[in-house]
Amino acid sequence: MAVTDSQNPLIDGNTCGSFLQKLQGIWDEVGESDEEQDKMLLQIEQECLNVYKRKLLQSLSDAKLELSSLLLALGENKFMGMPDKTLGTIKEQLAAIAPTMEQLWQQKEERIKEFSDVELQIQKICGEITGDLNPDQTESGSFAVDESDLSMKKLDEYQSQLLELQREKSERLHKVLDYVSTVHNLCVVLGMDFFSTVIEVHPSLNESIGVNSKSISNGTLTKLAKTVSTLKEDKKQRLHKLQELASQLIDMWNLMDTPIEERRLFDHVTCNISASVDEVTAEVEVERLDQQKAHRMKEIAFKKQDELEEIYACAHVEINLEATRGNILSLIDSRNIEPSELLADVDKQIVAVKKEALRRKEIWDKVKKWMSACEESWLEDYNRGSKMIAITVEQQFHWYNASRGAHLNLKRAEKARILVNKIPALVDTLVAKTRSWEK
Incomplete structure (x- = not known):
């Protein structure tokens, strides 16, 4: 008996129809009876159903296994919203597991990020301590996180390790800063260049570089300790030599009866004759240099x-000269202003006053001409003598030449008369320029 599409539920659609047609062709070729064909078809149908069921069961099993792995990796024995594994059909159970799986995957990604951030900081601080810090390794994602254990217990262990490393970093940083401060004080006392000395240990010890960027490695601490030891020994030897020279100097003063005034010039040397190494500090030296600096700045x-x-x-x-000079003295003595700022301020005043003097120059030139013209009082005497003679210019010349004995006075008188005649115009010009300047 031949099988048609309408006689079997499996025969549905083009795919199944094509399959049955091929199968029917084989049966016809073999000569299979209708009964055998029906048995064969039922057997195939059952096998297909079994395969389909096994596939669904395998999917459910894989989902449950993945769910267990996620819970194990996250260290979760119980998870809120876990579905009942036995309720519903296979598809219903798969559908019930899906939201929990999605939530656990999201939680896993967040946990991986937390682990990555903590491990990154641990790696960075370890590199700073050993001095093997590689900038490429400090980038997130440069190392793989172990996903087999993402539990909160493991994360707490990493965070505790990080806190311990951060404490160690802080202690090392304070030790580095203490060493740098000691090097600075010793360099001041010894008159050495602090910048070049500390840079030789490590470039990051430069004052312009932030505190958190300074090297705290074992090598830096070792070099700093060695530098401090070397400078202290140098200070000890110099102080010993200075005390010997001071003793010799005092002996020579005593032999030569040197006046106290001359001895005071070397007080900064003799004051250390009985001082210990620790008593000669940078503060004392800085105070002495500050006094010299203040004296020089006053000059x-x-x-x-x-x-x-x-x-x-x-x-x-x-201007009030006494008040201005008193203000300069008080500013320098109070040390409330940097000497360089004070000098820069005076330079600005000089530039401003020069500009003001240049603006007034034209007015003062006119004033000088006006004053010069007003001083030509002798011209009145000359004019009176001319009127007494009451004759021509030529006769005036003979009179004046006879009375004074110098013909140049006539020329001078003519020039003076011209200058005096200009006085009204000079005054007008001066008044106009003064008013313009005042505006």
């Missing part, structure tokens, strides 16, 4: 102030 400041006052005088600007 420079007053020299510039003299220049400024001279310009003020030329520009006919009145």
Whole structure:
């Protein structure tokens, strides 16, 4: 009996139809009876159903295994929202597991990121301590996280390790800063260049580099300790030599009856004659240098102030000299301003006053001409003598020449008369320029 598509539920669609047609062709060729064909078809149908069921069961088994692996990796014995493994059909059980799986995968990714961040910081600090820090290794994702154990217990262990390393880093950083401070003080006392000394140990010890970027490696600490030891020994030897020289100097003063005034010039040397190595500190040396610096700055400041006052005088600007100089002294003595800033301020004043003097120059030139013209008082005497004679210019010349004995006076008188005649115009010009300047 031949099988048609309508007689079997498996025969549905083009694929099944094509399969049955090929199967029917084989049966016809073999000569299989209808009964055998029906038995064969039922057998194939059952096998297909078994395969399909096994496939669904395998999918469910794989999902349950993956779920167990995720729970194990995350260290979760129980998980909220876990579905009942025995309720519903296979597809219903698969559908029930899917949301839990998605949630666990998301939690796993977040946990991996937490592990990655912690391990990255651990790796970085370890590299800073050993001095083998590789910038390429500090990038996130440069190493693989062990995904077999992502439990909170394991994460807590890593975080505890990180806290311990951070404490060690802080202690090392304080030790480095203490060493650097000691090197600075010793360099000041010994008159050495602190910058070049500390850079020779490690470039990151430069003052312009941030504290958190300074090297804390074993090698840096060892070099700093060695540098401090070397500088202390140098300080000890120099102090011993200085004390010997000071003793010899005092003996020579005593033999030569050197006056106290001359001895005071070397107080900064003899004051250390009985001092210990620890008593000669940078603070004392800095204080002495600050005093010398203040004295020198006063000299420079007053020299510039003299220049400024001279310009003020030329520009006919009145200032309180005593108050200005007193202000300079108080600023330097109080140390509330950097000497360089004070000198820069005086330089600015000099530039400003020079500009002001240049603006006033034209007015003062007119004033000088006006004053010069007003001083030609002798011209009145000359004019009175001319009127007494009451004759021509030629006769005036003979009279004046006879009375004074110099023909040049006539020329001078003519020039003076011209200059005096210009006085009204000079005054008008001066008034106009003064008003313009005032505006």
